[in-house]
Amino acid sequence: MEYIQGSDFKLSDTAVTIGKFDGLHLGHKELINEVLSSNGLTKVLFTFDVNPLSKFFDRTMRVIDTNEERRMLVQNFGLDYMINFPFDKETINTSADDFIKNIIHDKLGAKKLVVGTDFRFGKGRLGDVDYLEKRSGDFGYELKVIAKKVMYGEEISSTRIRELIKKGDIKTVNDLLGRTFSVSGIIIHGNHLGHTVGMPTINIKPDENKLLPPFGVYASDTELDGKIYRGITNIGVKPTISENNAVGVETWLFGLNEDVYGHFAKVNLLDFIRPEMKFASLEEVKKQVNIDVIKAKEI
Ligand SMILES: Cc1cc2nc3c(=O)[nH]c(=O)nc-3n(C[C@H](O)[C@H](O)[C@H](O)COP(=O)(O)O)c2cc1C
Numbered sequence: 001m002e003y004i005q006g007s008d009f010k011l012s013d014t015a016v017t018i019g020k021f022d023g024l025h026l027g028h029k030e031l032i033n034e035v036l037s038s039n040g041l042t043k044v045l046f047t048f049d050v051n052p053l054s055k056f057f058d059r060t061m062r063v064i065d066t067n068e069e070r071r072m073l074v075q076n077f078g079l080d081y082m083i084n085f086p087f088d089k090e091t092i093n094t095s096a097d098d099f100i101k102n103i104i105h106d107k108l109g110a111k112k113l114v115v116g117t118d119f120r121f122g123k124g125r126l127g128d129v130d131y132l133e134k135r136s137g138d139f140g141y142e143l144k145v146i147a148k149k150v151m152y153g154e155e156i157s158s159t160r161i162r163e164l165i166k167k168g169d170i171k172t173v174n175d176l177l178g179r180t181f182s183v184s185g186i187i188i189h190g191n192h193l194g195h196t197v198g199m200p201t202i203n204i205k206p207d208e209n210k211l212l213p214p215f216g217v218y219a220s221d222t223e224l225d226g227k228i229y230r231g232i233t234n235i236g237v238k239p240t241i242s243e244n245n246a247v248g249v250e251t252w253l254f255g256l257n258e259d260v261y262g263h264f265a266k267v268n269l270l271d272f273i274r275p276e277m278k279f280a281s282l283e284e285v286k287k288q289v290n291i292d293v294i295k296a297k298e299i
């Protein structure tokens, strides 16, 4: 798959799905599968750069997957191209008509367009599926509108998943995603205290745009150097150690005994265990973690 960042491309004879795709959940997967079934066409996922998006609209808006995480997820789907299109002033001010003409037709060369029922596009979000259908003859594409997938009696949506993440309902989040919610990044140095109590932890500083579940302890499976380690993860600020720690994601991996600083890790969260608490000392944290570990191993 070729990854294109920006607006400098010209494709032809494509099957394209367009959307924000935050979280790449099971509903999104249906759109992508429709693209994948388009024999004879170049298969494209067109999405918007989520980092500028959060700056343009609402600085507090966090994403389920960062650009990088989303790119890694899409990598193995079997698509030909993934386009991460800038969501800047120009894009925001592009009318629905210009979006169809300049982007869907001229740049993407779409012969087939796959979107969800509530897809909106163009300035003021005035473009919708009816409008896409109306213009399909003029611009020579076939429109495929996919109904929203329902799970547990409700439509799957990025908004619903974000709310569940905020509540810490990781199990339901993972069901709706059809995979595990994860936090990934490079392993950095912490305070070098963990190993002093027999609990070495890998520390990851989450991307500032990343939506995190409530501070607390979670059972996890971490992908590191081609292996998966069951472990236990603390998301939070380590109040026992000091008052002003930055938010971190740290994981004690069961069965690892190596220096892995600077390596890339993907921490897949499996289930919530308990909230983060302030203890009297690091030894007291360790005592509690020994109890948490029993739970984490049972999951
Ligand atoms: C599973 C787990 C649970 C933790 N729970 C807490 C907690 O409830 N409160 C807290 O202050 N720190 C908690 N910590 C953070 C420890 O205090 C931290 O691992 C220790 O400060 C070592 O950090 P370092 O990696 O910077 O050396 C937890 C760490 C782990 C791995």
Ligand SMILES: Nc1ncnc2c1ncn2[C@@H]1O[C@H](COP(=O)(O)OP(=O)(O)O)[C@@H](O)[C@H]1O
Residues within 6 Å of the ligand: 187, 188, 189, 190, 191, 192, 193, 194, 195, 196, 199, 200, 201, 202, 203, 251, 252, 253, 254, 255, 256, 257, 258, 259, 260, 261
């Ligand atoms: N089982 C393990 N789980 C996590 N980290 C481990 C493990 N075994 C060895 N390590 C190494 O030890 C480091 C963590 O030690 P620690 O004392 O917590 O230091 P830091 O505060 O820098 O994270 C990790 O970054 C990793 O390189």
